Amino acid sequence: MTPPARQSTREQRRRQTRERILGAAIAEFTSSGMAHADIDTIAAAAGVAHGTFFFHFPSKEHVLLELEAREEARMATEFGRYLDGAPDLASTLDHVVALITGLERRLGPSLFKEFLALHFSPTRPAADEWTDHPLIVLLVREIERARGDGKVPPEVDAFYSATFFLLGVYGVLTTTSNTDSRGAMLTGLVTTALRGLEAR
Template sequence: MMSTSERPAPAPSARETQRLQTRRRVFDAAVAEIGRSGLAGTDVAAIAAAAGVVRGTFYFHFPTKEHVLVELERDEESRIVAKLSARTSRQPNLLSLLTRLVHHVLEAEQRLGPIVFRDMLGLHFSAARPVEDELGQHPLAAFVIAAIAEAQAARRVHPDVDAGELGVIFMTGLFALLSTAGTASRARTALLDRYVKTIVGGMEKQ
């Protein structure tokens, strides 16, 4: 007999399916509008019109425009974590792992476009960022923290440092550089690679 935990989840109702479809339509319209106008210049009425819904429907799904970018960021981070996890050994080399992470983030920048990417990162340093959103709770930060903790357990990173703090510091510094180091270029990529080497060099035992 199939146990309760093995039983497939019930199919969503027609109403729930319609709600999810509407939410996705609103989300896609919002990201597209932000890509055209920037977060500050985006009008919720324009998002609603593009999605074919009334203005109130946007607020039903997203309390603010900022919440759209927070969700987009988490989606992108989950995608990057999946790629990194597929290639990561049980005892990862931090330098190569974090270098690959940065390059995946740069690929996300190209995919999303400079306006959406800039505004998404800018929220980390903005008072408008949703208060319930903490960097340490993000998939990418959690992945980095776990990788540092594993390197610590393998005695490659100093045991007296806090993996959680190091992970958040690394991600905050990375986002700051991406926000301020100009547009995509070889010099910018080289700067980011040096940043990773500097941070990892400070973590690892000499």
């Protein structure tokens, strides 16, 4: 039987290798796009054999799924802390916009579009439910809380409201590059969403 210390060292090396591959793959996706990214280039940059890439990630799409999971967890943690301050609904929606635009800045416009294309792809490798995405779960809960407080009408569907709002944000960011135009559109999107949510 392998001693626990040796298993721990092996697991640590495995995690380090995975991190190197992930970093190299993201860099390659950023420069070449996911479709044209070269596995040999990624493997060489990570200092591993070609087959080692596939040991850690069955496909290039799985690299983006890993990135998505990490970014969603990071944004949800930040959003959860923000919600602890009990902000109003307008501030909450503004903060969601700031989180997503911050993600676009971190990834860069090209990788951000790849990220969203896979997120909404019908051939996405991992089938999942909306409850697997913590940012939307938190936004749905916040709309439900506002509905419970009487600030949102009881007939409002929190899931659809949150989904359409997020789709609107993604749509603006992926189709509008002019900073002034997109800023005005995002402000208008928040205003429109609030009108649909406010108690009548």
